[in-house]
Amino acid sequence: MPRAVRKQIITELPNPCLRNSADRGYSIMKRIYVNEKWCLGCHLCEYECAFANSGMTDMVKALKGKTIHPKIRVEDGGDVHFAVNCRHCTEAICVKSCIAGALSKDDDGMVRIDKDKCVGCYTCVLVCPFGAIMPSADGHAAQKCMLCLDNLCGEPNCVKHCPNNAIVYEER
Amino acid sequence: MKYVIIGNSAAGIAAIEGIRSTDESGEIVLVSDEPHFTYGRPLISYYLMGATDPEHMRYRPADFYEKNNVRTLFGVRAEKIDAEKKQVVLSDGKTLDYDKLLVATGSRPFVPPMEGLDGVKKKFSFMTFDDALALEKAIGPKTRVLIVGAGLIGLKCCEGIAERVKSVAVVDLANHVLPSILDEYGAQIVQRTLEAKGVKFYLSDSVARFEEKTATLKSGARIDFDVLVVAVGVRPNVELVKNAGGEVRRGIAIDERGETSLKDVYAAGDCTESRDIVTGDHKILALMPNAYLQGHCAGVNMAGGDEVFDKAVAMNAIGFFGTHVLTAGVYTGDSFEEKEGDKYKKLFYKDGYLNGFILVNEPERAGIYTSLIRERTPLSQIDFDLIKNSPALMAFSSKARADKLARRV
Ligand SMILES: Cc1cc2nc3c(=O)[nH]c(=O)nc-3n(C[C@H](O)[C@H](O)[C@H](O)COP(=O)(O)OP(=O)(O)OC[C@H]3O[C@@H](n4cnc5c(N)ncnc54)[C@H](O)[C@@H]3O)c2cc1C
Ligand code: SF4
Ligand code: SF4
Ligand code: SF4
Numbered sequence: 001m002p003r004a005v006r007k008q009i010i011t012e013l014p015n016p017c018l019r020n021s022a023d024r025g026y027s028i029m030k031r032i033y034v035n036e037k038w039c040l041g042c043h044l045c046e047y048e049c050a051f052a053n054s055g056m057t058d059m060v061k062a063l064k065g066k067t068i069h070p071k072i073r074v075e076d077g078g079d080v081h082f083a084v085n086c087r088h089c090t091e092a093i094c095v096k097s098c099i100a101g102a103l104s105k106d107d108d109g110m111v112r113i114d115k116d117k118c119v120g121c122y123t124c125v126l127v128c129p130f131g132a133i134m135p136s137a138d139g140h141a142a143q144k145c146m147l148c149l150d151n152l153c154g155e156p157n158c159v160k161h162c163p164n165n166a167i168v169y170e171e172r
Numbered sequence: 173m174k175y176v177i178i179g180n181s182a183a184g185i186a187a188i189e190g191i192r193s194t195d196e197s198g199e200i201v202l203v204s205d206e207p208h209f210t211y212g213r214p215l216i217s218y219y220l221m222g223a224t225d226p227e228h229m230r231y232r233p234a235d236f237y238e239k240n241n242v243r244t245l246f247g248v249r250a251e252k253i254d255a256e257k258k259q260v261v262l263s264d265g266k267t268l269d270y271d272k273l274l275v276a277t278g279s280r281p282f283v284p285p286m287e288g289l290d291g292v293k294k295k296f297s298f299m300t301f302d303d304a305l306a307l308e309k310a311i312g313p314k315t316r317v318l319i320v321g322a323g324l325i326g327l328k329c330c331e332g333i334a335e336r337v338k339s340v341a342v343v344d345l346a347n348h349v350l351p352s353i354l355d356e357y358g359a360q361i362v363q364r365t366l367e368a369k370g371v372k373f374y375l376s377d378s379v380a381r382f383e384e385k386t387a388t389l390k391s392g393a394r395i396d397f398d399v400l401v402v403a404v405g406v407r408p409n410v411e412l413v414k415n416a417g418g419e420v421r422r423g424i425a426i427d428e429r430g431e432t433s434l435k436d437v438y439a440a441g442d443c444t445e446s447r448d449i450v451t452g453d454h455k456i457l458a459l460m461p462n463a464y465l466q467g468h469c470a471g472v473n474m475a476g477g478d479e480v481f482d483k484a485v486a487m488n489a490i491g492f493f494g495t496h497v498l499t500a501g502v503y504t505g506d507s508f509e510e511k512e513g514d515k516y517k518k519l520f521y522k523d524g525y526l527n528g529f530i531l532v533n534e535p536e537r538a539g540i541y542t543s544l545i546r547e548r549t550p551l552s553q554i555d556f557d558l559i560k561n562s563p564a565l566m567a568f569s570s571k572a573r574a575d576k577l578a579r580r581v
Contacts, residue, residue, distance in 0.1 A: 036578070075564050080566065082565070082573070082577065084565060087581045093461075100214075100228075101231040119215060119223055120491065121490070122535045125536070126488075127461060127539050128539035130540070131536070131540045134535075139494060
């Protein structure tokens with residue numbers, strides 16, 4: 001599906017914060033899904049993620065010469081490539097395991113990390129079955145994808161810039 | 173429906189969340205002898221380090237009790253359960269009726285008899301926020317601290333105070349630190365990290381006797397100290413259930429739904445035994461994630477739902493000054509090992525399943541390994557040679573992967 005069309009459909013979808021389906025209402029929300037066979041392994045999403053979360057407006061300034069710490073990671077193996085970021089699990093084991101109460105589920109189902117509460121114990125890293133939460137650059141806390149709702153983009157920047165629709169942001 | 177919950181920590185809070193996922197209106201009364209808003213118990217060492225503060229230590233948002241319509245009775249002990257009358261007797265003489273009761277009483281420090289211990293004036297345990305506050309008051313830049321016990325709690329205490337005191341000495345009977353979760357190689361990495369901060373270790377040794385400010389060890393060594401911390405072990409708080417006639421082994425016996433042998437009395441967390449999914453043995457798994465998962469399951473069932481928790485895995489994520497130790501499962505079977513300076517990985521597998529692992533300073537994506545243990549994934553279904561080297565979803569079949577990444581989970 002061409003991106004423009006997809007975007008139009010997405011914007012016409014009902015509010016994702018619909019409540020009261022399974023698990024007290026929050027399993028219907030837009031999430032990022034992977035179309036593995038379309039992934040080129042270009043790693044652009046990783047750069048777009050690092051940029052989105054840099055707080056800067058100039059990509060070159062934000063990233064040039066720096067080691068990036070994106071919240072999405074592309075796995076490569078021969079012909080197979082795919083990107084992995086937080087699945088915003090319905091029964092999020094990271095939330096249940098956090099020793100600090102730093103991870104929580106928003107009313108709309110997004111799994112959020114409160115960096116000020118996180119003490120960087122990495123219990124969440126130890127339990128996430130997808131390897132989708134990771135040490136942050138400074139090593140003092142964990143970091144995870146919050147769908148770019150916590151930065152200036154306001155919508156997943158990785159998805160927006162994927163050249164081949166290998167990651168999409170939609171309800172399933 | 174009237175619920176009573178004893179214990180305001182991970183398991184008790186999880187039960188409230190479990191109850192409220194099923195029953196929005198039943199009455200919930202929460203009893204706790206600790207007079208604090210629920211806090212992350214493991215955070216007490218981070219508090220001493222200055223890495224968090226009382227506000228951020230809250231395990232749940234400030235409006236948690238209000239939002240969940242919970243009546244709190246803090247600073248009160250539950251003294252007795254009458255399972256016939258379905259009542260809990262409190263230390264203030266009042267009684268509480270319940271339809272469903274949860275015992276989430278955790279554990280308490282175990283202090284073995286040691287010669288001369290009574291004569292030591294400044295001695296502490298390290299289990300509660302109040303312990304941490306009391307210890308904080310007793311230490312300063314000139315204080316010499318002796319910690320007995322090089323396990324998880326002793327060493328976390330050590331990390332918490334190392335940079336605030338003059339010296340820390342740690343004594344343990346075991347020949348290496350963190351004996352319950354690490355082998356010698358992994359333990360040495362942790363020990364080196366702490367030694368670099370000036371901590372002195374006396375291993376394969378123990379205290380023969382104390383004078384007020386001196387400990388004489390079995391080896392003959394003498395350690396002068398101002399403050400003593402005893403962290404040799406914990407005991408589960410099982411007495412309430414035991415005295416009410418409920419089945420207690422090492423911990424309170426519960427079924428997969430979290431119910432004890434007493435009708436309508438549930439239990440969860442550090443006071444209970446879990447069935448280890450790897451070995452099938454019943455044991456106490458005194459861990460935060462386990463306490464939460466048990467408590468949540470019990471809560472759902474107390475409220476009339478139907479949930480089973482049968483995937484208990486021993487696991488630990490523990491860090492010391494930037495050295496991160498992640499472990500899970502049991503260390504039996506064949507092993508695969510990678511050692512490089514302060515990085516260490518060891519995987520244990522048997523009969524086609526991953527049984528356990530030790531990762532030191534290699535935390536990345538460890539949860540992929542943990543889930544192989546928790547889900548008992550046959551290694552024949554994945555590319556084990558690939559995943560041995562680094563945890564990756566690439567090791568799964570494309571169909572299994574689509575289930576993880578192209579579907580709602
Ligand atoms: C210093 C330290 C560091 C730790 N670090 C980690 C870590 O990094 N990762 C990890 O997974 N785990 C860690 N743990 C273990 C973790 O804290 C426990 O597994 C977890 O708190 C268990 O929760 P619980 O709800 O079962 O019991 P607890 O947290 O022990 O809470 C039980 C509560 O019940 C109260 N209570 C008991 N009896 C009564 C009674 N009769 N009446 C009223 N109230 C009563 C107690 O006072 C207590 O407040 C650590 C523990 C300590 C002490
Ligand atoms: S949604 Fe934003 S934060 Fe999440 S992976 Fe994509 S770019 Fe990164
Ligand atoms: S971090 Fe992992 S466990 Fe937590 S919601 Fe995201 S994918 Fe699920
Ligand atoms: S690293 Fe932070 S978010 Fe993860 S479990 Fe520890 S405190 Fe919670």
